[in-house]
Amino acid sequence: xxxxxxxxxxxxxxxxxxxxxxxxxxxxxxxxxxxxxxxxxxxxxxxxxxxxxxxxxxxxxxxxxxxxxxxxxxxxxxxxxxxxxxxxxxxxxxxxxxxxxxxxxxxxxxxxxxxxxxxxxxxxxxxxxxxxxxxxxxxxxxxxxxxxxxxxxxxxxxxxxxxxxxxxx
Numbered sequence: 001x002x003x004x005x006x007x008x009x010x011x012x013x014x015x016x017x018x019x020x021x022x023x024x025x026x027x028x029x030x031x032x033x034x035x036x037x038x039x040x041x042x043x044x045x046x047x048x049x050x051x052x053x054x055x056x057x058x059x060x061x062x063x064x065x066x067x068x069x070x071x072x073x074x075x076x077x078x079x080x081x082x083x084x085x086x087x088x089x090x091x092x093x094x095x096x097x098x099x100x101x102x103x104x105x106x107x108x109x110x111x112x113x114x115x116x117x118x119x120x121x122x123x124x125x126x127x128x129x130x131x132x133x134x135x136x137x138x139x140x141x142x143x144x145x146x147x148x149x150x151x152x153x154x155x156x157x158x159x160x161x162x163x164x165x166x167x168x169x
Contacts, residue, residue, distance in 0.1 A: 029128030
């Protein structure tokens with residue numbers, strides 16, 4: 001993994017904006033847009049490597065991805081400040097919303113807005129996945145592994161059945 005030389009202030013600005021504007025399970029799509037598409041600092045295959053690593057490691061995938069990309073872009077300082085910049089905006093917003101919720105409650109219109117944002121996240125995940133898949137599926141072995149895992153996790157339900165069996169022991 002090569003370490004780039006991006007100004008720390010730029011890493012903090014991009015990661016803070018990503019942390020502030022990204023929502024839901026498709027948050028990696030925001031990073032993909034920010035560092036691969038809009039500001040081509042990272043190649044798609046490098047992004048896929050960092051995304052894979054972040055999903056294999058324990059902890060929140062999005063924070064792990066921030067550390068991996070931050071390190072790639074600016075060494076250990078980029079990893080540290082990138083992670084802080086990514087997490088801090090969301091943490092502050094969550095604190096404010098939690099205080100508001102426990103003081104006022106949640107109006108029905110907010111619930112509808114949350115459902116709409118959920119649909120937007122599904123769309124973002126789909127677009128990001130379509131962008132990342134070609135870099136992930138290089139060669140026959142990668143395609144076979146992807147198909148087998150898809151079948152185990154998806155249609156056959158074998159993976160979830162095995163997990164449920166392990167939990168019940």
